Amino acid sequence: MLATTIIYGFAGICLFVLGLRGVLLHTTALARILALNVCGAGVFLLFVVLAYRGAGMTPDPVPHALVLTGIVVAVSATALALALARRLREIDHD
Amino acid sequence: MTDLLVWPILLPLLASLLALVFPRRGDWIGGMASLAVLISAAWLVHSVWDNGVIAVALGGWQPGLGIALRADGLSSVLLLMVAIVALTIGIYATRYFDNAVVRARFWPLWLLLLAALNALLLSGDVFNLYVTLELVGLTAVALGALGGSRDAIVAALRYLTIGLLGSMAFLAGVVVLYAAYGTLDMVALASVVEDRPATWVALMLMTLGLLVKSALFPMHFWLPPAHANAPAPVSAALSALVVKVAFYLVLRLWLDVFTVALHPATAWMLGLLGAVAVLWGSYRALRAPRLKLLAAYSTVAQLGYLFLFLPLLAGLPDGPAREAAFGAVVLFALTHGFAKSALFLGAGVIQQRAGHDRIEELGGTARALPVTTFVLALSGIALIGLPPSGTFLAKWQLLAAAVETGQWVWIPVVAVGSLLAGAYVFRVLGHAFAPGDRDGSALAAGREELPALALALVATVVLGLAAGGLWGFLDFAAMSPGGAR
Amino acid sequence: MSELLWVLFDLVLAGLTVGLAWVAVATRELRRGVLLFVGLGLLLAVIWARLRAPDLALAEAAIGAGIAGALLIAALRDEIGVSAEPEDGYTASRRLVDLGAIGLLLALSWGLLDAFLLSDGVRLAEGVAERLGESGVINPVTAVLLNFRAYDTLLELAVVFAAVLGVLSVGPARPALEAGSLVLTGLVRWLVPILVVVAGYLLWVGAHAPGGAFQAGAMLAAVAVLLRLGGVAHAGLPGTAATRWLLVLGIGVFVIVGLSVMFADRAFLQYPGDIAGVLILVIEIAATLSIATALALAYLGGRPVGWEADCDSPQHRVNRGAADRGGDA
Amino acid sequence: MPDVLALVSIALAIVFYAAGSIGLLRLPDLLSRLHALTKADNLGLGLLATGVALLAGDLVIGIKVLLVWVLVLAASASSSHLIARYSMQAGNRGHGE
Incomplete structure (x- = not known):
């Protein structure tokens, strides 16, 4: 196993777990959405680490495509969550 | 023939686009599309009946490099249920949303949800499943928030957050699978998975994600507010279909893909959670002040029954007994789908007529809305599990399997759960038949009450009588380790 | 550079990323969390570049940090004075x-x-490399996204569509900002054409180099964000009907292309080898426009003015107020 | 020879970045921080871009890098202006925040 794989792989696991913990511990909508995005970034990092095959080899493009899909899905979910959170704040201020 | 597989996904997807572009034609577009989906689903069931498993490699690329769609007995029969329930709810919705603007918001999302459910049921690729899970989740959340009340928004936001957390866990499992086995195709995975840590961790993460989405106790807390505060047609779909497809994935993964890693101890743990869900959900349903909340808690309980089947399936050797138990779990899921959607639609009629759905104040409903009250009674029969409903047969098989495998512990759970279900159903009926100051025509509105009645009749009568055919059909489902798929 | 130096670099970069994520998630001050999150996105873009994923580096910078950051910062304005709950x-x-x-x-x-x-x-790397010649494009990531796993991408567009339908049904858009200062409007006027050109370039180059529909769409959405910040209320979006068509264009073209090859006795989305490149470009152009429109609407945060003006027949318009309160009794 | 020039340029860029960062952390008020940050970073990025362009040894890449630098200059100048203006409007006219 490459040192790079181990280093970034562990970083990915850390981001995933940190995000998960953040979602469970926070109660504000915006803070939870942030944590969810961190959590997703961790999973994406793991995918990209899988794709990396050392300096001399072309990386596996499949995980890259999956992560691209994942990034777009994450931003869509973020947009919906933020719209809901804003609506809630509006209702509370009326 | 393999083209059959794409229509249940593409038809509602295209209709959803049209419904956005032509907002005033929503009813027409939605109705036609739902009908077309029903026809394509029936056709699909027919060809699975004739030919067994059908698969198509999308883009012509061999599965693994590309993505495959597959239909077997289990997925096609669930697809048919989704199509029937969706068509019926759609008809009801044209009446329920009496405001054209709200209907214009409803149709594109609704059709997209239908496409997403079908895509999930037919998907043969674990990453594609993640995308379909997200699609189901986002559309369900947006539909749940359509009511616009504060409670609905709060519930939708929580549903979204928890659902995303579940998807993330599922996706982390997909990473581990791809790292270990280098493929995302489910059939390819089924043939290479080994009983070792990578598989266990992947299965744990994916199952955790799906348990959150199928609201198994103690991850059920998001469900009652989300289902009780959505508009009635949406609640019906959420309870009958959306949580059901998450359970379908649990079945698929455990019995079909990861058979080698299915240890009795894990199945027991899920069964135990299911047992607690049955008791807790039924108890909370009994104490619920509102009819829709009651229906939502009853969903928690009924999902618990589905998980009770897992330790039994794990304990039974291949053979007729296992097939019977498998048929029973599918029958249970189907019956609940029809009965619960009928109950929610009935609750919606009452809520719109009376302006509330508080159970204590339902007096007079039986006289004012006799058809709807009949719907409540019929769906109640299916929820309790009285003959001739499909649930009765399913519970019978559940008990038989418990005796056969010596897992006696589930028998009192089923007994107490059924008694509690009887109690909450009769509590509602008792109030509905109480005298009250309301009266009305015998039939409030055909487009509202008849769909609910049709669903309730399917749950109580049709599924009970047609169950024999179902068992024969599910033979095509890959039930043996390694699978016939 | 020697092996050891790279390891050191990796350790520092990974450590920084985890540290930043920790603080971003743990902080009680939302504003700080959001800004750190945008910083985290940029660090991730560096990591993607380091791990030889330039397509992702572009996408992360444009979407993960850029558009998501813009959405979050806009959301911060709604929540002024709100902090994450005190940890007791x-x-x-x-x-x-x-x-x-x-x-x-x-x-x-x-x-x-x-x-x-x-x-x-x-894993699948060799399989992709073997069949790359038949995909119609040279960039392997684009080949996976728009040919080998095109169905995933179709559903991904559906996810974007679902999210934007949700945003549109939740409530009206944020009120527009007042026109910005001279420097800002000047910068916007200057940047918008450049960004449009960059978006076109990213779209075109995606066939053989890093880039593609999603990066280009995010770039166009950035134009909308800039316009909106510069005081343009509609953020460059056309009228309601045209915007609706733009939203459905990506999925519509994708499905129509997939079905037309299916009617020519192939599988759904099985492009004929000789025109695969052209079909992919057509799909990507449509997808770019839809993604940009969807992200722009997401940034507005709700229905633009007049979005539902044509949803009901005239005699029902009176009930409009009731509609905005929702359908549930 | 170009390589040496490139390395010198990149090394100088690092010095400027370091100075800018120290300024951001140590200077007392908003305006002087902005001053330190934009001045140092713009020049630092310019030197870095020069170094990278020299290393690449390709005219087209060189032009692209130059374009990036110009865009960053425009963005950082305008955003600093906006931050400063906002801070003035909010009532800060000098020291303190």
Whole structure:
């Protein structure tokens, strides 16, 4: 196993777990959405680490495509969550 | 023939686009599309009946490099249920949303949800499943928030957050699978998975994600507010279909893909959670002040029954007994789908007529809305599990399997759960038949009450009588380790 | 550079990323959390570049940090004065969550380690390389996204569509900002054409180099964000009917292309080899426009003015107020 | 020879970045921080871009890098202006925040 794989792989696991913990511990909508995005970034990092095959080899493009899909899905979910959170704040201020 | 597989996904997807572009034609577009989906689903069931498993490699690329769609007995029969329930709810919705603007918001999302459910049921690729899970989740959340009340928004936001957390866990499992086995195709995975840590961790993460989405106790807390505060047609779909497809994935993964890693101890743990869900959900349903909340808690309980089947399936050797138990779990899921959607639609009629759905104040409903009250009674029969409903047969098989495998512990759970279900159903009926100051025509509105009645009749009568055919059909489902798929 | 220096670089970069994520998630001040999150996105873009994923570096910078950052910062304005809840001590549930987190960390490390030991590390890379010639494009990531796994991408567009339908049904858009200062409007006027050109370039180049529909769409959405910040209320979006068509264009063209090849006796989305490149470009152009429109609407945060003016027949317009309160009795 | 020039240029860029960062952390008020940050970073990025362009040794890449630098200059100048203006409007006219 490459040192790079181990280093970034562990970083990915850390981001995933940190995000998960953040979602469970926070109660504000915006803070939870942030944590969810961190959590997703961790999973994406793991995918990209899988794709990396050392300096001399072309990386596996499949995980890259999956992560691209994942990034777009994450931003869509973020947009919906933020719209809901804003609506809630509006209702509370009326 | 393999083209059959794409229509249940593409038809509602295209209709959803049209419904956005032509907002005033929503009813027409939605109705036609739902009908077309029903026809394509029936056709699909027919060809699975004739030919067994059908698969198509999308883009012509061999599965693994590309993505495959597959239909077997289990997925096609669930697809048919989704199509029937969706068509019926759609008809009801044209009446329920009496405001054209709200209907214009409803149709594109609704059709997209239908496409997403079908895509999930037919998907043969674990990453594609993640995308379909997200699609189901986002559309369900947006539909749940359509009511616009504060409670609905709060519930939708929580549903979204928890659902995303579940998807993330599922996706982390997909990473581990791809790292270990280098493929995302489910059939390819089924043939290479080994009983070792990578598989266990992947299965744990994916199952955790799906348990959150199928609201198994103690991850059920998001469900009652989300289902009780959505508009009635949406609640019906959420309870009958959306949580059901998450359970379908649990079945698929455990019995079909990861058979080698299915240890009795894990199945027991899920069964135990299911047992607690049955008791807790039924108890909370009994104490619920509102009819829709009651229906939502009853969903928690009924999902618990589905998980009770897992330790039994794990304990039974291949053979007729296992097939019977498998048929029973599918029958249970189907019956609940029809009965619960009928109950929610009935609750919606009452809520719109009376302006509330508080159970204590339902007096007079039986006289004012006799058809709807009949719907409540019929769906109640299916929820309790009285003959001739499909649930009765399913519970019978559940008990038989418990005796056969010596897992006696589930028998009192089923007994107490059924008694509690009887109690909450009769509590509602008792109030509905109480005298009250309301009266009305015998039939409030055909487009509202008849769909609910049709669903309730399917749950109580049709599924009970047609169950024999179902068992024969599910033979095509890959039930043996390694699978016939 | 020697091997050891790279390891050092990796350690610093990974450590910074984890540290930043920790602070971003743990902070009680939302504003700080959001800004750190945007910073995290940029660090991730560097990591993607380091791990030889330039397509992702572009996408992360444009979408993950750029558009998501813009959405979050706009959301911050709605929540002025709100901070994440104070953390009240070390309660039992906190301890439980921390315990679970550590357990998950260990489990995931164990599973992945086992997975790496089991795998030969080849996975699908060779398969893609073998069939790349038949895909119609040279960039392998684009080949996977728009040919081998095109169905995923179709559903991904559906996810974007679902999210934007949700945003549109939740409530009206944020009120527009007042026109900005001279410097800002000047910058916007200057940047918009450049960004449009860059978007076109990214779209075109995606066939053989890093880039593609999603990066280009995000770039166009950035134009909308800039316009909106510069005081243009409609953010460059056309009228309601045209915007609706733009929203559905991506999925519509994708499905129509997929079905037309299916009617020519092929599987759904099985492009004929000789015109695969052209079909992919057509799909990508449509997808770019739809993604840009969807992200722009997401940035507006709700229905633009007049969005539902044509949804009901004239005699029903009176009930409009009731409609905005929703359909549930 | 170009390589040496490139390395010198990149090394100088690092010095400027370091100075800018120290300024951001140590200077007392908003305006002087902005001053330190934009001046140092613009020049630092310019030197870095020069170094990278020299290393690449390709005219087209060189032009692209130059374009990036110009865009960053425009963005950082305008955003600093906006931050400063906002801070003035909010009532800060000098020291303190």
